[in-house]
Structures are given as C-alpha cells and as structure tokens.
Amino acid sequence: MAARPSSRADGFYQVATPKRRRGHLGGASVDIFSRLAEAFEKIYVFTRFMMDSAGRHGRFELAFYAMCLILSLFWSLPTQGILDFSSFYGSGEAAALGENPYAIHDRTFSLQTAWFSGYNFNLNPPTVLPLFEGFAAFEIAQSYWGWWSISIVLGIALLRLLKVHYGDAMPTVAIVWCIALGSFWDTLHLGQIYIPLAFCAALAWISLRRRRRRLLAGVLIGVVAAVKPNFLVWPVVLLLAGHIAPAMAAFASFLGLVAISLGLYGGETWAQWFDLLASEGARDVFPTNGSVGGFLHRIGLGAFGVWASLGLLAATGGWALWRRPPVMLASAVGLLVSLLASPIGWAHYFLLAVPIMIELWDRRGWTGRFASMALAVPLVLVVISPPDVLALRVTVGSLYFWTFLAVFALVARHGAALDLSPAQTRKRGPRGLGPRAAGQPVERPTV
Numbered sequence: 001m002a003a004r005p006s007s008r009a010d011g012f013y014q015v016a017t018p019k020r021r022r023g024h025l026g027g028a029s030v031d032i033f034s035r036l037a038e039a040f041e042k043i044y045v046f047t048r049f050m051m052d053s054a055g056r057h058g059r060f061e062l063a064f065y066a067m068c069l070i071l072s073l074f075w076s077l078p079t080q081g082i083l084d085f086s087s088f089y090g091s092g093e094a095a096a097l098g099e100n101p102y103a104i105h106d107r108t109f110s111l112q113t114a115w116f117s118g119y120n121f122n123l124n125p126p127t128v129l130p131l132f133e134g135f136a137a138f139e140i141a142q143s144y145w146g147w148w149s150i151s152i153v154l155g156i157a158l159l160r161l162l163k164v165h166y167g168d169a170m171p172t173v174a175i176v177w178c179i180a181l182g183s184f185w186d187t188l189h190l191g192q193i194y195i196p197l198a199f200c201a202a203l204a205w206i207s208l209r210r211r212r213r214r215l216l217a218g219v220l221i222g223v224v225a226a227v228k229p230n231f232l233v234w235p236v237v238l239l240l241a242g243h244i245a246p247a248m249a250a251f252a253s254f255l256g257l258v259a260i261s262l263g264l265y266g267g268e269t270w271a272q273w274f275d276l277l278a279s280e281g282a283r284d285v286f287p288t289n290g291s292v293g294g295f296l297h298r299i300g301l302g303a304f305g306v307w308a309s310l311g312l313l314a315a316t317g318g319w320a321l322w323r324r325p326p327v328m329l330a331s332a333v334g335l336l337v338s339l340l341a342s343p344i345g346w347a348h349y350f351l352l353a354v355p356i357m358i359e360l361w362d363r364r365g366w367t368g369r370f371a372s373m374a375l376a377v378p379l380v381l382v383v384i385s386p387p388d389v390l391a392l393r394v395t396v397g398s399l400y401f402w403t404f405l406a407v408f409a410l411v412a413r414h415g416a417a418l419d420l421s422p423a424q425t426r427k428r429g430p431r432g433l434g435p436r437a438a439g440q441p442v443e444r445p446t447v
Helices: 008-016 025-075 082-096 126-136 142-169 171-181 182-190 194-207 211-227 229-240 244-277 292-298 300-321 327-341 349-359 366-374 378-382 388-396 396-419 424-426
Strands: 109-112 118-120
Touching: 025 109, 025 126, 025 171, 025 366, 025 378, 082 109, 082 118, 082 126, 082 142, 109 211, 109 349, 118 126, 126 142, 126 211, 126 244, 142 171, 142 194, 142 327, 142 349, 171 182, 171 349, 171 366, 182 194, 182 292, 182 378, 194 327, 194 349, 211 229, 229 244, 229 300, 229 388, 244 327, 244 424, 292 396, 292 424, 300 327, 327 349, 327 378, 327 396, 378 396
Parallel strands: none
Antiparallel strands: 109 118
16 A cells, blocks of 8 residues: 655645656646645644644634734834934944943934934943944944844744743743734834843843852843843842842942943943933833833823832832742842833833743733733834823823733732742642642742
C-alpha cells in the first residue's frame, strides 16, 4: 500500500498533479501553489493549537489581542517621521558640542495634539547622554533604524527570558498578550528607550528569587533608576521592607552612574535638567500619563496631585516598614507605586512591570482581565480621544490610570502568591488561594 501523504498539500498537489519537466513554467507554478498551501495549512494548525490551548474563556482574549497586534504593527513604523528619537539625537549632538542638551534644538520634536501642543524635550537625566552622543555619531536615519532593530532584538530576548523562566506557568494567551502590548509597539514608533529598561527590570525580577543573585538584581534596579529616577521607589521599598542587599546594590549602581555623568558633563548639566523638569507641567494631562497626578490634572484637580502622590508614597513606606513584606511582594508594590506616584507615569513604563501580570495571570479575575486588555489597546486610539468632554477625560483619557489601579488592586488581593515559585503560582486551589487550600503540599519559596 502506498504511504499516506504527510499533509493535505503533499497529498493533493504533489500526488494528484502530473509531473512536468524541471524548469517548465507550469511545474514552477504548481510548486509555488504547493508551498503556499503547505504554509497556509501550518498557519491553520498553529491557530487551532493556540485557540485550543487558550481554553473556552481565553479565546475571546486571544482574538482581541490578535486584533490589537495587527493594528499596532502598522503603528510601529515611523510613518509620521522620526519623533522622540529626533529629540534624543539633538540632545546628543548638543552634549557632544558642550552645549545645553535640554534646550530647544533644530531636531527637537514638536508635538501637536488636542491634549498638548509643544516641544517634546529629552526628559531623560544626564546619565543617558552618553547613549545619545552615540546616536549622534551616525546619521539620524542610520541611528534610528539601528536602535529600532536593537529594540526588536531585546523585545524578543525579553519574551524568551520570561518563557524560559516561567515555562508552563506562562500560557499561550499570555505570550500573545506580551507581543500585542500597545506600549511596546508605540515605543518602536517613537524611538524610545523603554525596551532595554524592561529587559533589565525583568532580569532583576527573576534574579530577586535567588539569594545568590540578589546583588545582581540590585545592580540592575539601580541602572533602571539611573535612567528613570521615578523608579527609585522600588529600592526604597525593598530597603524599608528589610531586604538590605538588593536595595544597597541598587543605590550603589545608581550613584555610580550619576557620578560618571557628573564627571563627563559636570553639575551644570544636571541643573539644566532640573530646570527643564520644573517647567514641564503642561504635559501632565496627556492621556498616556497614568499617574495619580496626571488623572487629577485631567479632571481639573491638579493642585492636589502633588499631595496625593506624597500621601501614596508615605502610605507605601509605612506599609513596607510595618509589615515587612516578602521580597517579590515588596518589588511589585514598589514598581506599581513608581508608576502611580510619579508626576509622569507613561503607559510605556508598564513594560517594566510585565512579570507581575505573568505571575498572577491565572488569578486575574475581571479586574486583571480589564487591565491586560486595556494594555493591549494601541496607544494612538487613546491619544485621539477628544479632551473637551469630561466623561471622556475620566474614562478613555484616563484609561491607563484605571489600568495601573486595577493591577495594584490585583497585587493587593493576590500579592502573597508572588513569593511562591512559578509552578505554585500556576496551581489554583479553591477560591484561588493556592495549593494549600487544595490540600497540596506547599514547598518553601525560592527567595
């Protein structure tokens, strides 16, 4: 009996179609159609596998994430020119010439939207200026596409790192969600620097689980804080919670990078950066700012923004000092408070908190599902919302504030599960309380 063909494509096109002479146009056409049919069949099989592995409740999420991914793919290319990256490039040129890198330059990107109109200055501290000087060493198009490619590679490496660490605890739907994150594709569109920071934060998060690697975790946290100082809340919470080693390593690496920038550019450049920050209050209302202060500015209560942020920081510090939470719970709270209490907590900053969602994926409930789906929405759909209507400013215009708040509520409810191993986090007992409620043996957490 003849062997059964391995696929429908082989069976139909290669068996039923008569052979032709090699190099004949007809044979080449049949071969092309055969390859196309085989490719479509593999896509179909892969799609069915994802749908089946997603389960009945995850299929709608999977379809939603796929739709958002398709929309974001078109948004990731610089179809409107080089945007934020142009401001970074101009700062690098100015720093190389000894000029003020935080002034308006020919390459400073000007943003014109209904929410905010003005220059998009480089708001990164002088610790990042050596990188921007490296950008300015090449033509701007070459630098942009080089950085775009590096960001793509690091994004793939980040996804691989998470999958290797979590294994089966990271389901197919979570993988697709990571790929579909709107902030990831908008980072590529703007030419921003968030993806390397997200990789450092994920590696630090994973390293915190092992005592022997907590110094490495602290060093990486310090690097993140040196680039985005609002994330200094993370090591401060660790210190107040009693996790001394990673906190002190974070402060050491942070101060080391600051000292290097002082040696390269002097204190005057830092003074110029602080002057720029003091004058940048108008962009707080921008809809991609998910902080408490940004939300209060959008609803006309901006005067209370600073006090609300200080109150949140004080409450978090008191909680960490009084309760002494485990290292992973303290890290999760520190990361999320860094977003909420910052004057500007861009939606892109959540890329650094992706491991929190992965670890609590099976415990999300409706609150967590809302957060994960909101984070997949392309950012441009939020930015184009009209700011004139109060109801829209509170809802669509403040989508990321509600998203950050939803993730914070998720951590408040299930944060104790973060200090279990990834395998234990995956197991859900009755009412989502974990393996102990299900009568399963509980291993000591690897922290």
